[in-house]
Amino acid sequence: xxxxxxxxxxxxxxxxxxxxxxxxxxxxxxxxxxxxxxxxxxxxxxxxxxxxxxxxxxxxxxxxxxxxxxxxxxxxxxxxxxxxxxxxxxxxxxxxxxxxxxxxxxxxxxxxxxxxxxxxxxxxxxxxxxxxxxxxxxxxxxxx
Amino acid sequence: xxxxxxxxxxxxxxxxxxxxxxxxxxxxxxxxxxxxxxxxxxxxxxxxxxxxxxxxxxxxxxxxxxxxxxxxxxxxxxxxxxxxxxxxxxxxxxxxxxxxxxxxxxxxxxxxxxxxxxxxxxxxxxxxxxxxxxxxxxxxxxxxxxxxxxxxxxxxxxxxxxxxxxxxxxxxxxxxxxxxxxxxxxxxxxxxxxxxxxxxxxxxxxxxxxxxxxxxxxxxxxxxxxxxxxxxxxxxxxxxxxxxxxxxxxxxxxxxxxxxxxxxxxxxxxxxxxxxxxxxxxxxxxx
Amino acid sequence: xxxxxxxxxxxxxxxxxxxxxxxxxxxxxxxxxxxxxxxxxxxxxxxxxxxxxxxxxxxxxxxxxxxxxxxxxxxxxxxxxxxxxxxxxxxxxxxxxxxxxxxxxxxxxxxxxxxxxxxxxxxxxxxxxxxxxxxxxxxxxxxxxxxxxxxxxxxxxxxxxxxxxxxxxxxxxxxxxxxxxxxxxxxxxxxxxxxxxxxxxxxxxxxxxxxxxxxxxxxxxxxxxxxxxxxxxxxxxxxxxxxxxxxxxxxxxxxxxxxxxxxxxxxxxxxxxxxxxxxxxxxxxxxxxxxxxxxxxxxxxxxxxxxxxxxxxxxxxxxxxxxxxxxxxxxxxxxxxxxxx
Numbered sequence: 001x002x003x004x005x006x007x008x009x010x011x012x013x014x015x016x017x018x019x020x021x022x023x024x025x026x027x028x029x030x031x032x033x034x035x036x037x038x039x040x041x042x043x044x045x046x047x048x049x050x051x052x053x054x055x056x057x058x059x060x061x062x063x064x065x066x067x068x069x070x071x072x073x074x075x076x077x078x079x080x081x082x083x084x085x086x087x088x089x090x091x092x093x094x095x096x097x098x099x100x101x102x103x104x105x106x107x108x109x110x111x112x113x114x115x116x117x118x119x120x121x122x123x124x125x126x127x128x129x130x131x132x133x134x135x136x137x138x139x140x141x142x143x144x
Numbered sequence: 145x146x147x148x149x150x151x152x153x154x155x156x157x158x159x160x161x162x163x164x165x166x167x168x169x170x171x172x173x174x175x176x177x178x179x180x181x182x183x184x185x186x187x188x189x190x191x192x193x194x195x196x197x198x199x200x201x202x203x204x205x206x207x208x209x210x211x212x213x214x215x216x217x218x219x220x221x222x223x224x225x226x227x228x229x230x231x232x233x234x235x236x237x238x239x240x241x242x243x244x245x246x247x248x249x250x251x252x253x254x255x256x257x258x259x260x261x262x263x264x265x266x267x268x269x270x271x272x273x274x275x276x277x278x279x280x281x282x283x284x285x286x287x288x289x290x291x292x293x294x295x296x297x298x299x300x301x302x303x304x305x306x307x308x309x310x311x312x313x314x315x316x317x318x319x320x321x322x323x324x325x326x327x328x329x330x331x332x333x334x335x336x337x338x339x340x341x342x343x344x345x346x347x348x349x350x351x352x353x354x355x356x357x358x359x360x361x362x363x364x365x366x367x368x369x370x371x372x373x374x375x376x377x378x379x380x381x382x383x384x385x386x387x388x389x390x391x392x393x394x395x396x397x398x399x400x401x402x403x404x405x406x407x408x409x410x411x412x413x414x415x416x417x418x419x420x421x422x423x424x425x426x427x428x429x430x431x
Numbered sequence: 432x433x434x435x436x437x438x439x440x441x442x443x444x445x446x447x448x449x450x451x452x453x454x455x456x457x458x459x460x461x462x463x464x465x466x467x468x469x470x471x472x473x474x475x476x477x478x479x480x481x482x483x484x485x486x487x488x489x490x491x492x493x494x495x496x497x498x499x500x501x502x503x504x505x506x507x508x509x510x511x512x513x514x515x516x517x518x519x520x521x522x523x524x525x526x527x528x529x530x531x532x533x534x535x536x537x538x539x540x541x542x543x544x545x546x547x548x549x550x551x552x553x554x555x556x557x558x559x560x561x562x563x564x565x566x567x568x569x570x571x572x573x574x575x576x577x578x579x580x581x582x583x584x585x586x587x588x589x590x591x592x593x594x595x596x597x598x599x600x601x602x603x604x605x606x607x608x609x610x611x612x613x614x615x616x617x618x619x620x621x622x623x624x625x626x627x628x629x630x631x632x633x634x635x636x637x638x639x640x641x642x643x644x645x646x647x648x649x650x651x652x653x654x655x656x657x658x659x660x661x662x663x664x665x666x667x668x669x670x671x672x673x674x675x676x677x678x679x680x681x682x683x684x685x686x687x688x689x690x691x692x693x694x695x696x697x698x699x700x701x702x703x704x705x706x707x708x709x710x711x712x713x714x715x716x717x718x719x720x721x722x723x724x725x726x727x728x729x730x731x732x733x734x735x736x737x738x739x740x741x742x743x744x745x746x747x748x749x750x751x752x753x754x755x756x757x758x759x760x761x762x763x764x765x766x767x768x769x770x771x772x
Contacts, residue, residue, distance in 0.1 A: 049367060050348055050364065050367075053360065053363060054348065057356065057360065070423065070427070071423070077421065080421035080422075080423065080425070081418075081421055083421065083425055083427055083430070084403075084404070084417065084418055084421055084425060085418060086429070086430075087399070087403050087425070087426070087429070088367070088370040088371070088396060088399055088400065088403075088418065089367060090429060091395055091396060091398075091399035092363065092366055092367055092370070092392065092395060092396060092399075093363075094307075095302075095303075095310065095391070095392060095395040096310065096311065096314050096359075096363065096392075097305075097307050097308065097309070097310030097311030097312070097313070097314060098311070099307065104431065105429060105430050105431065106430060106431035107430060107431070119431065135311055136356070136359075139315065139319075139354070139355040139356035139359060140354075140356055
């Protein structure tokens with residue numbers, strides 16, 4: 001591993017809670033690791049589990065998914081549906097042998113700026129320890 | 145058999161159905177799906193332990209969908225597929241005439257899966273058809289009770305592997321995938337007009353049949369079948385390169401049963417588990 | 432010239448030696464109960480005891496996916512990088528029905544547009560074929576003028592003389608040179624077993640006349656027989672992907688904003704979206720139309736273009752089909768329909 005390697009972490013967040021939470025972390029001047037790249041989606045229900053796989057496939061070292069707490073969804077039930085999807089997807093990814101340590105799913109409300117900042121720091125530390133995720137990227141090297 | 149042919153003849157000659165999907169013999173020790181449109185052809189129909197094809201796959205084929213009413217010769221596992229197609233609003237119950245066949249399990253000679261009995265038929269709960277307009281055959285007494293939790297032996301064995309071993313296993317297996325889509329086309333639940341792999345804007349799935357493409361495709365296929373797979377094992381049987389696809393499907397079957405207490409294809413009133421939710425669904429994996 | 436022999440063990444050693452020395456060696460490996468022709472690595476479980484491999488040797492010359500170029504976009508412009516094609520290739524383990532497909536595909540790839548990928552590989556390759564010792568009901572090479580011990584397309588033909596060895600028959604200069612270069616692996620004697628050869632032309636009976644079939648196809652594009660032939664086809668591509676002569680492909684880009692790879696992938700006329708137009712009109716909307724295309728292309732269109740039937744009678748498509756659509760049955764039905772005409 002190169003010494004100057006920094007993990008790439010992609011965070012898919014919902015527009016109404018976590019994105020506002022991340023915004024709050026910023027305006028309150030909480031410091032969090034700059035390894036995370038935030039992608040805003042309308043709702044955690046929009047975060048198709050395919051995003052997750054696609055992200056790892058394109059070279060991310062870690063993925064975060066975050067949305068409103070249960071009962072707080074702007075669309076009433078988006079996060080409930082999301083919860084079921086992730087549950088199934090986790091079982092599948094575990095069976096395939098994909099490193100689940102690199103995938104973090106959380107609920108984080110608009111007022112939880114500090115939770116978001118801490119979570120990002122924690123995830124960054126963890127991924128740094130795990131090192132770059134090469135499993136899927138290596139598949140890219142085609143023989144021909 | 146007599147009864148089956150007689151009934152098929154009746155249905156076709158009285159124009160109660162436009163066609164019957166059933167099995168007929170091939171030159172070898174096998175059976176193949178057949179679509180019978182004329183009463184005089186009904187004599188070709190057979191039913192035995194080589195009838196492993198899941199015929200429900202034809203119900204959503206374009207030309208069959210155009211027919212007014214269709215008869216189908218169905219084993220328990222085919223009926224599970226039909227039930228799922230009905231609850232997903234793909235076919236009307238009134239449009240199909242189900243000739244249910246009691247079944248002692250099917251076998252496929254001359255392959256690694258010398259006996260499918262060790263797979264799906266072992267845990268089959270519907271050897272006696274659970275939804276049919278007419279049941280043919282003697283009642284099977286040996287049957288797994290409906291309320292018993294499914295547990296697949298091959299899966300239990302597989303889960304002993306470490307994460308790295310699992311990953312290596314699937315890389316080896318899935319890099320063999322030639323992307324022929326036989327698994328998709330043979331699956332009664334894969335009825336989408338346009339599959340996600342056929343889309344190119346955006347291109348979700350690598351079009352190449354390299355290890356990455358094989359991995360992405362089989363992952364999506366299994367995921368889209370979560371809570372819908374009815375364990376007919378057709379995908380695994382038709383795979384020309386023998387990839388053990390049912391390991392993935394069964395993982396999700398068991399997960400869905402564990403988490404949502406649901407098994408696909410038994411209850412006409414049920415809702416597909418990923419279209420509904422409970423407020424107290426488990427969320428121990430969420431921070 | 433004195434007879435030359437090769438044993439299974441030596442063949443295995445030879446393939447591994449070749450692959451270790453920069454040659455793309457393809458051979459039969461056994462995996463999970465099936466035999467497939469695959470690129471050989473040091474650990475490959477090479478096995479020569481099989482009836483027929485699931486896939487054909489076409490993968491060696493016309494891979495299921497291949498990079499045809501990569502590009503980078505920068506302020507200076509677009510930089511295109513070609514793919515080197517100078518590796519020599521050795522293909523061992525196909526049967527005469529596999530080898531016969533190579534001249535057939537060569538006709539197409541060397542037609543109006545010269546496909547350098549196929550042609551270059553063809554030039555660099557040595558094809559070592561195993562004469563058949565077994566046949567089943569799906570085999571029909573003799574009906575198309577081939578033979579289970581045929582020499583078409585091969586550089587070297589290996590004829591079994593015992594359970595673990597073959598008699599080597601060099602057929603072309605390429606084959607001769609190869610045998611000379613690797614003479615260490617060959618030997619001058621081998622104890623022969625009387626049970627070989629097990630299979631002769633007469634064991635694979637001629638079952639139809641391709642000329643008659645073509646004539647019928649040309650006059651019966653719209654015929655209800657097509658619906659009957661393919662009534663249970665569910666439109667996957669297993670048949671075309673295991674076929675030694677099917678050669679359709681699709682070109683896709685895997686790209687980001689500034690760089691990308693252009694890939695040539697297999698495609699198949701039996702897949703529903705093969706002919707879909709941008710207007711969403713699909714001229715081959717129904718399953719039987721697509722299957723008709725497959726037969727039509729092999730038995731009529733190809734004959735019009737190149738005066739050869741694009742089918743070698745290996746029967747792989749029939750074996751791979753999950754719905755048991757059988758090409759031999761299909762062609763025989765056509766043959767019957769053509770009657771005495």
